[in-house]
Amino acid sequence: MSAVERMTITMPAEMAETLRRTVATGEYASASEVIREALREWARSRDTERQELEALRxxxxxxxxxxxxxxxxxxxxxxxxxxxxxx
Structure with missing residues (x-):
């Protein structure tokens, strides 16, 4: 398993409340899980955008x-x- 690094993030209150609600419903076990999934999706999206840009070029x-x-x-x-x- 790769090393784990602890980070502190800042976000608007509305996002923080959405994150807390999502964890409270049991959809995710922790706020960290939500953030990790969001970052994975962001990375996939960026990769797709890069591939589309390369195809366009x-x-x-x-x-x-x-x-x-x-x-x-x-x-x-x-x-x-x-x-x-x-x-």
Whole structure:
């Protein structure tokens, strides 16, 4: 088991009351359990955000590396011409 370190935290009164109520209902055995779970969820969320950001960066890079962009007016003109020709 990893080493345990004791910390003191400060939070708004509303959060502290919610934490106490949660422990009092028996959902958690201690305030420390609540905080540990909250930190685990926060870490998972951060990891997910980092992965999504990396995927977005890769998509932007792929787009930039794919070649020069076309003007929207040119693209729409070509599409109109194609669909008009098919009609």
């Amino acid at each position: 890769a998509a932007v890079k792929a787009g930039l590396d794919s070649g020069p962009a076309l003007a929207a007016d040119q693209v729409f003109a070509e599409l109109r011409a194609r669909y008009t020709a098919k009609s």
